[in-house]
Amino acid sequence: MTTDSETGASRAAAIASLDRLIHEPARLMIVTVLATVAEADFVYLVRETGLTKGNLGAHLVRLEAAGYLEIEKTxxxxxxxxxxxxxxxxxAAYRMYRDALRRTADELPEVRAGSEDGWLNRA
Amino acid sequence: MTTDSETGASRAAAIASLDRLIHEPARLMIVTVLATVAEADFVYLVRETGLTKGNLGAHLVRLEAAGYLEIEKTxxxxxxxxxxxxxxxxxAAYRMYRDALRRTADELPEVRAGSEDGWLNRA
DNA sequence: CCATGCGGTCTGTGATGCAGACTAGTCTGC
DNA sequence: GCAGACTAGTCTGCATCACAGACCGCATGG
Incomplete structure (x- = not known):
């Protein structure tokens, strides 16, 4: 059979398991930046991500609440x-997400033009 | 400079440009399934995605409204x-998204432990 | 004839992303 | 010394949206 027996199902499960907190583009940007530079201050993040201050602040709070980052006041x-x-x-969350995303992205199928079987309701 | 001049910035832009409509995991599952099998009926999608009917229906409407899929009543x-x-x-949207996602996933950096420069606020 | 199951839509609610307004304090020009 | 502008950051309100459960119609089995 194909590499993935359940075609959609397993892929769907993989997709569904993506960390929503990081999956959100705004936060993915933030986390990516932080993974790259290890440390960043507020305004640097504003500039890198292009987010508004309010938006960025909210996302930072959320990430902090999740224990994904620490905010140090200096x-x-x-x-x-x-x-x-x-x-x-x-x-760890970032690594897991990146890993899952790569796998997902790699496995996203090419489009099949023909309407083959497999889509039937039965089973 | 480092290997990537703008480090975060360009990556952030790429992430920000991801199609939010498809980026949503639930819809990504749907679109992925449809890209794979070309055609699918409602219940097949329910089973493949694991979404509830109500949720799936809503997402389908949204995708249809965006012109991404047609819903044929037979x-x-x-x-x-x-x-x-x-x-x-x-x-087209799916291909673009997949492409962008792969690029994004590939470019998601490895974590750097050391706090190197680059994070400074000053420009 | 009634009950059950399948197929699908609709409505309500909670969460959340987003942006603008607001505050606190510093620096520059007059 | 005072006024204005700027930087740094938080807070509030609004609109959107995902999610789930309830509801409806139809067909079939007992």
Whole structure:
């Protein structure tokens, strides 16, 4: 049989198992940036992601709540600054997601023009 | 500079450009199934995706509204049946998404443990 | 004739993504 | 020394959307 016996079903399961928290494009951008640079402050993230401050702040809160990143409040001179960094859990989640995404992306089938069997309701 | 000049920025743009309509896991499952089998009826999709009927119906409507798939009402004997098929636009969108996703997935960086430069706020 | 199961649609609700407004404090020009 | 502009960041409100359960119609089995 084909490489994947259940065609859609197993793929669907794989897709469904994607971490929704990271899957969200805005957060995927954030996490990707943080995976790349290890540390980033708020404005750097704003610039890299193109998100508005409000939006970014909300996503950061969500990621922090999930334990995926820690937010460290520091001061640069007298100006407060927020530095974000992925936690171990965040790193693990990122790796898992990336892995799953690659597998998913690789397995996304080419389009078949012909209407072959397999789509029948039965079974 | 590093291997990728803008590190995050370009990647972020690529991620942001992902088709949200398809990016949604539920719909990605649907579209993937349809790309695979070309045609599928409602219950087949329910089984393949594991979605509830209500949820699936809503997503189908959305995809139809976007012009990504056509919903054909037929009868099997006396029982009405709904057959879904990707439109050309849907196929194109799927291909584009898949392509973008693969590129994105491939480019998702490995984690760098060290806190290197690049994250600074200053430009 | 009634009950059950299959096929499919519809409505309500909770979550969430998003953007703009607002605050706090610093620096520059007059 | 004061006013205005800018940076840094948070908070609130709105619109959207995903999800699930309830509901309806039809056909079939007892």
């Amino acid at each position: 001061f640069r001179g007298k100006v407060p600054r927020t530095v974000c960094r992925l936690t171990d859990a965040g790193l | 009868f099997r004997g006396k029982v009405p049946r709904t057959v879904c098929r990707l439109t050309d636009a849907g196929l």
